[in-house]
Amino acid sequence: MRAFQLMAHGTPGQFQLRELPEPHPGPHEVVVQVAACGLNRLDLWLEEAGLPISLKLPRTPGGEIAGRVAEVGSEVRDWKPGEAVAIQSNLFCGECEFCRRGEESLCLRGEILGVQRDGGFAEKVLVPARSLVRLPGELAFETSAALTLAGSTAMHMLTNRASVRAEDWVLVIGGASGVGSAAIQIAKQLGATVISTGSTDAKRALAAKLGAEFVVDSTRPDWPAEVRKLTSKRGVDLVVEHVGGEVLRQCFECLARAGTIVTCGATAGREVPLNLWPMFVKQQRLVGSYGRNRSAIHATLEWAAAGRLKSVIDSVLPLEQTQTAFTKLRSRNVLGKVLIKPVAAETIAD
Ligand SMILES: [Zn+2]
Structure with a gap:
């Protein structure tokens, strides 16, 4: 599969569109075919090594993902191939004291998708099954990918932290x-x-x-x-x-x-x-305020499906143009979300 990877940090960093082996899920994991992935300030921080986290390269950035389940692990019961999903980008363990009370944003073993694990600027992404969120109704992949991270961050801030x-x-x-x-x-x-x-x-x-x-x-x-x-x-x-x-x-x-x-x-x-x-x-x-809990992602996507929360999309670019997307965001000359579509819509329709 094709993935857009950061090879060396910098401003701009060095990127390569690479052919990587197909990912396969472990028992509790799923592979998601990426229909759309939003670009965030977080991706620029990864690019310029501006995060207070130790990082390994190469890395596929991109945490704001919507797509379809392509393959599920042997122990995954709640998901099946073909389902339309968003992914909670603050990956969580599901077992620590904070996860057990529904505060995944405070997880003691949390990881950031697209920073500490390969993210969504790729045709496929491998994630823990627990990080999936079902897309409500007919919510478009692009709308979801434009709201899942930043929109749910705002939802967490306004309805949970304040x-x-x-x-x-x-x-x-x-x-x-x-x-x-x-x-x-x-x-x-x-x-x-x-x-x-x-x-x-x-x-x-x-x-x-x-x-x-x-x-x-x-x-x-x-x-x-x-x-x-x-x-x-x-x-x-x-x-x-x-x-x-x-x-x-x-x-x-x-x-x-x-x-x-x-x-x-x-x-x-x-x-x-x-x-x-x-x-x-x-x-x-x-x-x-940091990340979001599942409750905030569900609320964000339900509000979007009900038309109460609208996405603002600046531009939609193919995977080959991911570096252009980074340049656009860094220039601050964007109005709304820049989205990458790694897989053509007709390929992912069902
Ligand atoms: Zn946890």
């Missing part, structure tokens, strides 16, 4: 990003008034189209003052943050009394100075 009450003010940082575009829609559905940020006219227009009532220009140094003004100086109840660095510090300037910042990323910096005095006086919370 909560939204009707009439809350919610600030979504980077409303045109994968996490941001889902977060705007989820917060709206839960009854919030949404303010978002965007760095270009096109990104701000997308955030507004997805339901943000107000969109501020994040390239303006005084953007937090704009957020305070929109809320009559009160501040917002919840911030959905995934950038880190100075942006996280600025989010505190936007936060109301008893407000919460939930964060899942640190592209702009992992060490952030924090002024504790206003934080405890205003009784605010800073909450970490």
